[in-house]
């Protein structure tokens with residue numbers, strides 16, 4: 001049986017980690033979404049330079065480990081005279097890493113919108129950006145929601161790398177409770193439960209959105 | 218109003234349009250016919266620069282289409298386009314479909330845009346569908362909405378690319394009727410279609426294309442009774458005999 005006294009005795013520590021994990025997840029979710037949309041639009045824009053820059057970003061970031069990106073920001077930047085806390089470096093690394101996957105999901109969604117939609121918009125005098133904003137993206141978003149939801153769930157789980165750079169998240173405090181109490185199993189089970197508190201509602205919410213968007217088709 | 222002078226268009230190595238010369242005056246209805254793949258759509262799409270020409274000169278509304286000084290978005294506001302597959306915006310109501318460009322491209326207020334939209338929805342005979350979504354309409358109704366959407370910009374020119382080809386036979390008439398009314402009202406129209414009855418009745422001129430060239434350009438009566446070109450004759454015998 002689980003020893004619930006571990007939880008109650010360390011509830012403040014657990015909660016602080018939980019709140020920080022929530023905070024980094026929310027921040028990185030917003031940042032990675034904005035960055036992802038920009039990169040996706042760059043990759044499908046008619047301008048070769050933007051396409052190239054977008055593709056380079058995606059291919060570079062997707063194909064290196066997340067923890068490497070984190071180390072570049074946490075250990076690498078100070079040598080350039082810029083100190084970041086573990087929390088800051090973690091937020092930035094997570095945002096950049098997730099943005100590459102989000103950009104790909106959004107790009108696939110945009111490409112799946114019939115090309116007659118762009119032609120109809122442009123031929124009525126709307127600019128490329130207006131057509132994207134009012135016609136293409138609202139349709140793409142429906143296609144993109146399931147893969148996007150998965151990316152956000154991954155993001156929450158990946159935020160555990162903050163533990164490696166003293167990012168004060170759930171994983172970090174889990175480690176510290178474990179070394180203070182000499183308990184391993186129970187401590188980490190409670191950590192897992194806190195992650196589930198974040199990821200299960202997120203997963204249900206994505207399912208709900210999918211159903212709702214399917215109705216307004 | 219529209220003038221092609223020695224226009225050529227290539228897709229890579231493939232030449233789609235060869236030495237196109239065509240003058241269309243204000244208020245004229247020109248019907249473009251020809252076999253599939255002959256370049257009709259491409260010709261039409263050059264007029265609002267959905268396709269760019271490779272060389273030659275193309276003037277629309279006294280503006281050179283392939284010139285840096287021509288603001289293409291401004292020019293497109295003067296040209297309505299109707300597509301074979303309607304291309305309505307599925308996530309917007311009929312009213313939103315029609316008012317989007319007037320509001321965002323012309324900068325007209327929503328109230329005024331709605332009023333204009335209702336005017337044209339009346340004109341195409343489906344004012345009661347204003348709040349429906351495209352998926353709730355029949356093909357013929359969707360295409361009439363698409364026409365109303367084109368008209369809502371109050372364009373000087375309307376382009377139609379096989380507007381009835383995707384429709385069930387019983388819906389073709391309702392769309393052609395709207396187009397006939399438009400023609401009577403004096404709209405400048407360029408229409409790619411296989412509806413020879415429409416061409417006969419409404420067109421000022423019929424343009425016959427094959428392999429990217431304009432082979433014949435005549436008044437409809439002359440074209441249908443006595444086509445000059447063998448290939449036009451062959452084409453006509455095929456489309457009229459089924």
Ligand SMILES: Nc1ncnc2c1ncn2[C@@H]1O[C@H](COP(=O)(O)OP(=O)(O)O)[C@@H](O)[C@H]1O
Nearest residue numbers: 228231233251252253254255256257258259260
């Ligand atoms: N974007 C494109 N790239 C390459 N070839 C094309 C493209 N669009 C059309 N074509 C080719 O150009 C020719 C003319 O096409 P189109 O203008 O659509 O003919 P039509 O409308 O008369 O059927 C066809 O052979 C078609 O395959």
Ligand SMILES: [Mg+2]
Nearest residue numbers: 257258259379
């Ligand atoms: Mg065609």
